[in-house]
Amino acid sequence: MYAITIPEPGGPEALVWTEVPDPVPGEGEVVVEVVASAINRADLLQRQGFYDPPPGASVYPGMECSGRIAEVGPGVTGWAVGDEVCALLAGGGYAQKVAVPYGQLLPVPKGIELVHAAALPEVTATVWSNVFMVAHLRPGETLLVHGGASGIGTMAIQLAKAVGARVAVTAGSAQKLERCRELGADILINYHEQDFVAELKQATDGAKADVILDNMGAKYLGRNVDALAVNGRLAVIGLQGGTKGELDLGKMLAKRAAVTATSLRGRPLGEKAAIIAAVREHVWPLLENGQVRPVIDRVLPMADAAQGHQVLEEGGHVGKVLLIA
Ligand SMILES: NC(=O)c1ccc[n+]([C@@H]2O[C@H](COP(=O)([O-])OP(=O)(O)OC[C@H]3O[C@@H](n4cnc5c(N)ncnc54)[C@H](OP(=O)(O)O)[C@@H]3O)[C@@H](O)[C@H]2O)c1
Secondary structure, three states, X not given: XXXXXXXXXXXXXXXXXXXXXXXXXXXXXXXXXXXXXXXXXXXXXXXXXXXXXXXOOOXXXXXXXXXXXXXXXXXXXXXXXXXXXXXXXXXXXXXXXXXXXXXXXXXXXXXXXXXXXXXXXXXXXXXXXXXXXXOOOOOOOEEEEEOOOOHHHHHHHHHHHHOOOEEEEEEOXXXXXXXXXXXXXXXXXXXXXXXHHHHHHHHOOOOOEEEEEEOOOHHHHHHHHHHEEEEEEEEEOOXXXXXXXOOOHHHHHHHOOEEEEOOOOOOOHHHHHHHHHHHHHHOHHHHHOOOOOXXXXXXXXXXXXXXXXXXHHHOXXXXXXXXXX
């Protein structure tokens, strides 16, 4: 098969479409013939040599895919050769085939094209596990999504609206904020021009955010704490603004607030399978009834993955960039 390899870490040109050995399904794994994969922000870090795959994972980039099951390994139940699936991966999605633990497989939701299903596993699993399983966003509460026009953000807006929450977003341009509004966002904040704490305070009559989904880490830590409501929950999922910040525990204590930080990739298989099962139970019906949809910015040939990485680096996209194998 062919896969995108990274012979030397570097810029987008470090991604090379190369012939490599086919994967073999291990115990509890299937091999998926990949139709499409999607680019995640973390793939850029892996390409630069700053985010190695966890032990045992494929060394090729790609944390999600859609395709058809080509082989079923020992100990797999509930899936058969030919099934159309999408999957959460620890790596290896930028390839024509990938081995996947069967607990990380999802059926392609009815009404969604097989190619577009590649946009779903990372964003649904990340948003559901953080906003709902950890931060317990409830109907009527306010969610602040930083980077509302990102792959993650476009799914977070839709899922929060689907459960009856109010959604505030930050984005870097009026055009991106308009796309967030079309997806259901109620409060639009341009992070270049506005102070998100002041804007949120004004828009919520002082109540502020019950839950914040944060991609910035250290850079926003202090202001995120200021933007939390009483009993607020800050869920950090990205560190685009650095890893080390100062946390004012006095403010946290006065608000009875909580801060969590999670990542999906390195988790034990059982935890990933539990998240995928919850996504199938809670998110798949919303995709199948059309309340929620994947937001696709563009679709590129997988051999041109470098071009896709360039798009994410320049930040001109809204939603997901897909790669066709
Ligand atoms: N922990 C996990 O399990 C997990 C899983 C998946 C993703 N993530 C994280 O989630 C984030 C989004 O991932 P993605 O793949 O969807 O990436 P993406 O589409 O490339 O999105 C990156 C976003 O960052 C936003 N941004 C840049 N500077 C900002 C600022 N100062 N304030 C607010 N937003 C800012 C950009 O907004 P504009 O384009 O509007 O400028 C853009 O929407 C990343 O940090 C990623 O690492 C975490």
